[in-house]
Amino acid sequence: MLASKPYLRLILFAVILRLLIMPILFHPDIKTQYYHANFLSQGVFNIYQYIEQNKDNLPYSDTFNYPPLAYYTLGGWNYLVSPFLGQTFQNWLFEWREGWYTNPQIFRQLFVLKIPYLLADLAVGFLLIKILNEKYRRRALTLWFFNPVSLYIIYALANFDIFPTLLTLLAAFYFKKKKFFSSGLSLGLGAALKLFPLLFLPFFLLALYREKSYREVLRLIAGCFGVFALSATLMWPGIFNVTGSGLVGKMLEIKVTVSPSLHIPLFYILYGLLLSLAAFGKERKAGIEFFILSVTLMIFSVTRFHPQWFLWSLPFLIFFVVRKARTLYLLIPLLLSYLVLILGFQDNFLTLGILGPVFPLIYSAGSLEQTLFNVIDKAQTVMWAQLTLAVTVGLILLASYREGRYADRA
Amino acid sequence: MQTEHRIGLALGLVNIALLAFLVGASVLYLSKYLPNDFRKTGERQVEVHKEYEAFSTLTSTRDNLSVIFVRLRNFVHRSKEPFVFSILDEEARVLRKVEISGANIGDGEWTRFQFTPLTGIKDRKLTLKLHSDSPYPSQSVIAFTDPSGEFLFKSFGRGEAAAVALENLTDFANRFFADKTFALFYVLIVGVSLAVLLKVRKNV
Numbered sequence: 001m002l003a004s005k006p007y008l009r010l011i012l013f014a015v016i017l018r019l020l021i022m023p024i025l026f027h028p029d030i031k032t033q034y035y036h037a038n039f040l041s042q043g044v045f046n047i048y049q050y051i052e053q054n055k056d057n058l059p060y061s062d063t064f065n066y067p068p069l070a071y072y073t074l075g076g077w078n079y080l081v082s083p084f085l086g087q088t089f090q091n092w093l094f095e096w097r098e099g100w101y102t103n104p105q106i107f108r109q110l111f112v113l114k115i116p117y118l119l120a121d122l123a124v125g126f127l128l129i130k131i132l133n134e135k136y137r138r139r140a141l142t143l144w145f146f147n148p149v150s151l152y153i154i155y156a157l158a159n160f161d162i163f164p165t166l167l168t169l170l171a172a173f174y175f176k177k178k179k180f181f182s183s184g185l186s187l188g189l190g191a192a193l194k195l196f197p198l199l200f201l202p203f204f205l206l207a208l209y210r211e212k213s214y215r216e217v218l219r220l221i222a223g224c225f226g227v228f229a230l231s232a233t234l235m236w237p238g239i240f241n242v243t244g245s246g247l248v249g250k251m252l253e254i255k256v257t258v259s260p261s262l263h264i265p266l267f268y269i270l271y272g273l274l275l276s277l278a279a280f281g282k283e284r285k286a287g288i289e290f291f292i293l294s295v296t297l298m299i300f301s302v303t304r305f306h307p308q309w310f311l312w313s314l315p316f317l318i319f320f321v322v323r324k325a326r327t328l329y330l331l332i333p334l335l336l337s338y339l340v341l342i343l344g345f346q347d348n349f350l351t352l353g354i355l356g357p358v359f360p361l362i363y364s365a366g367s368l369e370q371t372l373f374n375v376i377d378k379a380q381t382v383m384w385a386q387l388t389l390a391v392t393v394g395l396i397l398l399a400s401y402r403e404g405r406y407a408d409r410a
Numbered sequence: 411m412q413t414e415h416r417i418g419l420a421l422g423l424v425n426i427a428l429l430a431f432l433v434g435a436s437v438l439y440l441s442k443y444l445p446n447d448f449r450k451t452g453e454r455q456v457e458v459h460k461e462y463e464a465f466s467t468l469t470s471t472r473d474n475l476s477v478i479f480v481r482l483r484n485f486v487h488r489s490k491e492p493f494v495f496s497i498l499d500e501e502a503r504v505l506r507k508v509e510i511s512g513a514n515i516g517d518g519e520w521t522r523f524q525f526t527p528l529t530g531i532k533d534r535k536l537t538l539k540l541h542s543d544s545p546y547p548s549q550s551v552i553a554f555t556d557p558s559g560e561f562l563f564k565s566f567g568r569g570e571a572a573a574v575a576l577e578n579l580t581d582f583a584n585r586f587f588a589d590k591t592f593a594l595f596y597v598l599i600v601g602v603s604l605a606v607l608l609k610v611r612k613n614v
Contacts, residue, residue, distance in 0.1 A: 104589060107596075147421055371439070
């Protein structure tokens with residue numbers, strides 16, 4: 001806490017900015033996630049089984065595609081703050097037609113439901129202060145608190161990706177501190193919320209294995225799988241629903257054709273190359289933060305991503321760019337291509353729809369994507385944006401690798 | 411200027427630009443797409459081809475009408491023939507007619523038909539008609555309908571941007587402050603945070 005005192009003004013400014021946008025930005029994900037999470041207050045402990053058994057009677061029958069801890073976390077918060085959510089909250093959750101934006105208490109509901117995201121968002125800032133050298137802290141905090149992407153993802157799309165992102169950063173922090181059980185525990189908790197932190201586990205293990213810290217390998221695995229298995233067994237066997245989540249499917253979508261009958265997902269190839277680098281590359285060259293940044297940026301650039309996935313990279317990207325002012329310029333093509341790709345989604349909820357609580361008629365007014373791409377060629381524009389994104393990610397990773405184990409010199 | 415300040419300034423400008431874009435685009439969009447009558451729910455389908463026309467009725471809730479979206483499906487772009495959308499009045503006179511190529515119809519998407527605005531139509535009952543030159547069944551275009559067999563559509567009129575902005579923002583403020591308990595708490599928490607921010611020394 002003391003370390004953050006010099007940045008109080010900056011943090012206060014960040015909090016006010018967030019307070020202003022929290023009640024007015026909306027995406028249906030927050031409603032669908034809390035629609036499911038709300039069943040915990042009604043005594044439902046296995047949400048997967050409950051939906052399976054009651055799907056014909058539910059107003060919204062989509063499955064819950066996240067690991068169990070996501071259900072307990074959101075459900076727990078929902079239960080805790082239910083006196084503050086207003087009398088219309090239940091109606092809002094069960095309304096799947098026109099009342100999404102016009103619920104009389106929607107501003108209160110959005111504000112209260114996003115408070116945990118605000119806390120996790122601030123915690124990432126505090127963790128960056130803890131990790132970084134004093135001379136980089138103000139720059140990192142400015143980048144984290146005021147970049148439009150994290151504001152958009154955390155408060156507009158309002159997905160809970162901020163929790164596993166925070167826990168992944170915490171895992172890297174403990175790893176650097178050589179607290180391997182805590183590191184594994186953080187990673188396992190992250191994976192118990194969304195599966196993607198499991199993709200980093202092999203890199204943690206390989207780093208320890210190469211240092212011949214076999215006992216530490218076991219401590220990390222115990223921490224990680226202990227908490228993950230515990231949360232999984234609570235809802236066995238419904239846990240397998242999480243394989244229906246976006247990540248698992250999307251990682252396999254873009255494929256490289258090796259022969260007419262053999263198509264290998266590009267993600268597997270690049271992930272395999274990164275594992276080889278972790279196993280056989282120069283140990284001094286790449287630290288754990290490099291591999292986390294590489295995997296997250298790779299998911300983001302070579303899969304048909306969900307916009308919120310970019311959040312997974314952001315703390316690690318900031319971790320890198322604060323050190324070299326010149327690399328800050330790489331953020332410009334990265335953010336521009338991200339913006340163009342979002343505009344290219346045929347989904348008004350990602351663009352103008354986020355202001356739905358302010359302009360409730362906006363969703364009925366057709367799609368911004370349709371209007372924009374009546375003027376410019378969509379296929380060409382999206383192709384150039386994807387190419388720019390992939391090239392920029394390549395340059396960032398190259399520069400990051402050349403920089404070496406920067407976290408050790410943080 | 412320090413790098414931190416330059417970053418802060420750049421990000422501040424980007425955030426303001428993005429917010430201005432979102433609000434500006436929303437107002438402009440709403441002024442061009444003021445919702446009129448809708449017929450949005452239904453999964454039944456009818457095939458439109460040269461021997462079968464589909465119809466729907468629209469009761470205009472506004473005084474003008476300038477664009478209508480119809481949910482159509484041209485499976486694998488099989489129809490390349492002209493596809494005609496018409497608006498007829500109570501005496502079946504054609505008020506507006508829009509012709510597009512079947513090649514421009516997607517697979518189950520809302521297809522847009524824009525025309526010179528129709529005015530003076532508030533509360534009038536209009537008939538919408540779909541016609542295709544495509545032969546049946548090889549190239550027919552599918553229109554989604556409600557249970558009564560009328561095809562689905564969303565219709566919009568136009569308005570002055572400034573008036574639309576004012577109307578929407580007033581409505582927003584009314585809705586926000588209608589929840590008095592929350593509004594009071596919110597104003598208080600934002601106010602206190604601002605007061606603390608102003609009190610904290612600049613170098614802190």
